Amino acid sequence: MELDAAAQPRLEEFERLTPADLVIGIFxxxxxxxxxxxxxxxxxxxxxKTARTVIVCNHSGPRPADASDPAASGVESIAVxxxxxSAGTAAExxxxxxxQAYPALFDIAKKxxxxxxxxxxxxxxxxxxQWIRGQIQPLLELGFDLAAPIYTRHNLEGLLNRSILSPLxxxxxxxxxxxxxxxxxxxSARLLESLAGAAARxxxxxxxxxxxxxxxxxxxxxxxxxxxxxxxxxxxxTDWNNLSFLLADILGPVFAEVERTAAAWQRIRGxxxxxxxxxxxxxxxxxxxxxxQRLIESFQLGSxxxxxxxxLILPPATLFELRKLSRLPAAQFRMPDDLWARTVYDFAxxxxxxxxxxxxxxxxxxxxxxxxxxxYVLELESAPGNAETRLERLAxxxxxxxxYLVSRWRWPDRFNP
Amino acid sequence: MWTQVGQALSQSMTRMxxxxxxxxxxxxxxxxxxxxxxxxxWILAVILRRSLTGIDxxxxxxxxxxxxxxxxxxRKSPTLLVARLAGWIVIIIGFLIGISAFDAALTxxxxxxxFDYMPNLLAAVLVLAAGTVIARFLAxxxxxxxxxxxxxxxxLLSAGVKxxxxxxxxxxxxxxxxxxxxxxxxxxxxxxxxxxxxxALAVGLGSKELVSRSLEGEAIRRPTxxxxxxxxxx
Numbered sequence: 001m002e003l004d005a006a007a008q009p010r011l012e013e014f015e016r017l018t019p020a021d022l023v024i025g026i027f028x029x030x031x032x033x034x035x036x037x038x039x040x041x042x043x044x045x046x047x048x049k050t051a052r053t054v055i056v057c058n059h060s061g062p063r064p065a066d067a068s069d070p071a072a073s074g075v076e077s078i079a080v081x082x083x084x085x086s087a088g089t090a091a092e093x094x095x096x097x098x099x100q101a102y103p104a105l106f107d108i109a110k111k112x113x114x115x116x117x118x119x120x121x122x123x124x125x126x127x128x129x130q131w132i133r134g135q136i137q138p139l140l141e142l143g144f145d146l147a148a149p150i151y152t153r154h155n156l157e158g159l160l161n162r163s164i165l166s167p168l169x170x171x172x173x174x175x176x177x178x179x180x181x182x183x184x185x186x187x188s189a190r191l192l193e194s195l196a197g198a199a200a201r202x203x204x205x206x207x208x209x210x211x212x213x214x215x216x217x218x219x220x221x222x223x224x225x226x227x228x229x230x231x232x233x234x235x236x237x238t239d240w241n242n243l244s245f246l247l248a249d250i251l252g253p254v255f256a257e258v259e260r261t262a263a264a265w266q267r268i269r270g271x272x273x274x275x276x277x278x279x280x281x282x283x284x285x286x287x288x289x290x291x292x293q294r295l296i297e298s299f300q301l302g303s304x305x306x307x308x309x310x311x312l313i314l315p316p317a318t319l320f321e322l323r324k325l326s327r328l329p330a331a332q333f334r335m336p337d338d339l340w341a342r343t344v345y346d347f348a349x350x351x352x353x354x355x356x357x358x359x360x361x362x363x364x365x366x367x368x369x370x371x372x373x374x375x376y377v378l379e380l381e382s383a384p385g386n387a388e389t390r391l392e393r394l395a396x397x398x399x400x401x402x403x404y405l406v407s408r409w410r411w412p413d414r415f416n417p
Numbered sequence: 418m419w420t421q422v423g424q425a426l427s428q429s430m431t432r433m434x435x436x437x438x439x440x441x442x443x444x445x446x447x448x449x450x451x452x453x454x455x456x457x458x459w460i461l462a463v464i465l466r467r468s469l470t471g472i473d474x475x476x477x478x479x480x481x482x483x484x485x486x487x488x489x490x491x492r493k494s495p496t497l498l499v500a501r502l503a504g505w506i507v508i509i510i511g512f513l514i515g516i517s518a519f520d521a522a523l524t525x526x527x528x529x530x531x532f533d534y535m536p537n538l539l540a541a542v543l544v545l546a547a548g549t550v551i552a553r554f555l556a557x558x559x560x561x562x563x564x565x566x567x568x569x570x571x572x573l574l575s576a577g578v579k580x581x582x583x584x585x586x587x588x589x590x591x592x593x594x595x596x597x598x599x600x601x602x603x604x605x606x607x608x609x610x611x612x613x614x615x616x617a618l619a620v621g622l623g624s625k626e627l628v629s630r631s632l633e634g635e636a637i638r639r640p641t642x643x644x645x646x647x648x649x650x651x
Contacts, residue, residue: 160650181651244565246650290648298567305564305571309557360557366565373648 019113020079022053022136025105027098027183028124029058035124040078042129047137056108057082058101081108095249098183102210103199106192116140117192121183122233134228134278135186145223147186148177148215148274152232152281155380155387156290160250162391163372164344171341171398172258172265173219176273177227180215181250184230187214191223212253213260220264229278247369248362255351255362262352266406271399295374296333300326302367309364313350318342325371335375337397343368344398345405353412447515454511458504466500474499541590548586552579584608 026036036055044053057080083104098121109117116139120127138144151158161179169180187195195210195217218225239246258265303326310319321339328334350361380387469475478495513528556579563571588605592598620628 157649158651159648241566243650244561250651294567301567301569301571302564305560309561356557357554360561363561363565 020052020054021115023109023114024118025056027058027101027121037078043132053078055080115189117187119185126233131230134230138226138277139186139188144226145188145191146218146225148227149179149184149230150227152283154283167395167398169215170271170395171402173216174268174271175219175225176271177215181211191218194221212257216257216261225274227274227276229280244363244366247366251362255348258348259352290377292374292377295370296330299367299371306364312355314346335372337394338401340372341398341401349408443518446518450511450515454508458507461507462500462504465503469496537593541593545586545590552582
C-alpha cells in the first residue's frame with residue numbers, strides 16, 4: 001500500500017531519523033486537528049519511560065503541528081504523519097475500506113522500526129488517554145506482543161463476537177479473547193514481523209485482511225497475549241436490512257483464516273484465559289427491547305426456504321435438529337450450544353470445501369444467526385444476571401465440539417452424521 | 418418379336434446384375450466398417466465409463482449444477498449417458514464412412530453439411546449449459562437475498578428468476594440451431610413483453626392497493642425495528 005504523494009516525503013524524512021518507539025494509527029477521520037497530539041501527550045505523560053512517537057492520521061486534511069517541547073511534556077517528540085491509509089474505491093464498504101488501512105499502518109510501523117504499534121480504529125470521540133495507555137503499556141513495559149481490547153458493553157452488544165468470533169478463536173487457537181477481531185489492537189514489532197511474513201507467504205492475490213490473522217497468528221505462534229479494558233467503544237447502529245452483508249464481510253476473512261491455519265489449530269488442545277489489564281467499568285443499561293418474535297420468524301422462514309442450500313453445508317442430523325427447533329413455540333425456543341457450535345463449524349468447513357459459492361454460504365447463515373440471537377435474548381430474559389455464565393457455557397461447547405470439526409475437516413465424506 | 422422381348426429382358430437383367438455387382442463392394446465395405454466400429458465404440462465407451470467413474474463424475478455433475486442430467490440419463494447415471502453417447506457417435510461415423518463407399522459426392526455433401534452444422538450444435542449446447550448454471554446461481558442468490566429480507570414469497574421469486582433465465586437460454590440455443598427461429602422469437606417477445614406489461618399494470622393499476630399496503634407495512638416496520646433494538650453485532 002503506497003502512501004499519498006504528499007505523505008511519502010515526510011515518511012522518508014522520519015525513516016532517516018532514529019527509530020520510533022511507538023506508532024499510533026488513528027483510523028477515524030472525524031476528529032479535530034491537534035486533538036490526537038494532545039491525547040497522545042497525555043497518554044505518554046502517564047508512562048514511566050518516554051517514547052518517541054509517530055501518530056499516523058488517516059486523514060487528508062491539514063496536518064496538526066508536531067509536538068516537540070520536551071520541557072513542557074517530558075516527551076522526546078511526537079510527530080504526526082497524515083495520509084489516507086485505505087484505497088477507498090467506490091465499491092468498498094466503509095468496513096472494507098477500514099480493513100485496508102491495517103496493512104498500510106503496519107508497513108509504516110515496520111519502516112520506522114517501531115517497537116510497538118497501536119491501532120485506534122474505533123470512533124475517536126470515545127478514545128481517552130487510558131484507552132491508548134491500555135493498548136501500549138503491556139507491550140512497552142511488560143513484554144507482551146498483542147494487547148487485544150475489552151470493551152464495556154451491555155449484554156446485547158457485540159453479539160457476533162459473543163456467538164461466533166470469541167468462542168471460535170478460543171476453541172481453535174487456545175486463547176480466550178473477547179474481541180479477537182479488535183479492532184483496536186496493540187501489536188509488538190515481533191508480531192508485526194510475523195504477520196508480514198505470513199502475508200508474504202500467502203502472496204498478494206486474494207489474501208484476507210490481516211485483522212483476521214492477528215489473533216490467530218499470535219496464539220498459534222507462541223506470542224504473549226493479553227487483553228486490556230479500553231472503555232465503551234461507540235457502536236454503529238444495527239442495519240438489519242444489510243445484516244447478511246455484514247456477516248459476509250466479517251465471517252469471510254475469519255473462515256479464510258481458519259482454512260489457512262488448519263495445520264496449526266488441529267494440534268492445539270484446550271483454551272485458556274489471557275491476562276487482563278485495566279479496570280472494568282460498569283456496563284451501560286440496555287435500553288429498548290428486542291423484537292424476538294421477528295427474529296424467530298426470520299429463522300423459521302430460513303428453515304422453510306433454505307433447506308436445499310443448508311443441505312449442501314450441514315449434515316442430516318443438524319438439519320433435522322434445526323427443523324425441529326423451527327417448529328417450537330417462542331416460549332420454548334432455545335438453540336442448544338452444541339448445535340450452534342457444530343453449525344458454525346460446518347459453515348467453516350463448507351467454506352473450505354467450496355460446496356457452494358462462498359458468498360451464498362456466508363449469506364445463508366443469517367437466519368441461523370438471528371435464531372441464535374432470539375434464543376440468547378429469551379434465555380437472558382428468564383435469567384438476567386447470567387450472561388457471562390451463559391457465554392462461558394457456549395465457549396465450552398465450542399471446545400467440546402472441536403473434535404467434531406477436526407474429524408469432518410480431515411474426512412468430509414466419510415464422517416457425515 | 419419374342420426374340421426381341423427376350424433380348425430386352427436379358428439386357429435388363431444384365432444391367433440389374435451389373436448394377437448390383439457394382440454396389441456389392443460398397444455394401445460389403447459398409448458392413449465391414451459397421452462391424453469394425455462396433456468393438457471400437459464398445460472399447461471407447463468402457464474407457465470413458467471407467468475414467469468418469471474414477472473422477473466421480475456423477476457426483477460432480479450434481480455439484481456443478483446439473484442434477485437434472487441424472488433424471489435424463491439411463492439408470493440415472495450421467496457417466497453412462499456420456500459413455501453411450503460416445504459409442505453411438507463412433508457408430509454413426511462408421512456408418513458415414515461406409516455410406517461414402519456408395520457415392521462419394523453424396524456422402525461428402527452430407528458430411529460437409531453435418532460438419533458445417535456442428536459449430537451451431539456446440540454453441541447451442543454451450544449456451545444451454547451456461548444458461549442452466551447461471552439460472553441456478555441467480556435463483557439461489559435471489560432465494561437467499563429474499564429470505565434475508567424476510568420476504569414470504571422468496572421461493573416464488575427464485576423460481577421465477579430461474580425459469581426466466583432458462584427460457585432465455587433455451588431460446589438462444591434454438592436460435593443457434595436454426596429451429597423455428599421466427600416463431601421462437603415471436604413467442605419469446607410475447608412472453609417477456611407480456612410479463613413486463615402485466616407487472617406494469619399490476620403495479621400501476623390492478624395491485625396498487627396491495628403494493629401500497631405492502632410498502633407501507635415495510636416502511637413502518639423498518640424504522641421502529643431499528644430505533645428500538647439495543648442489539649449490536651461487533
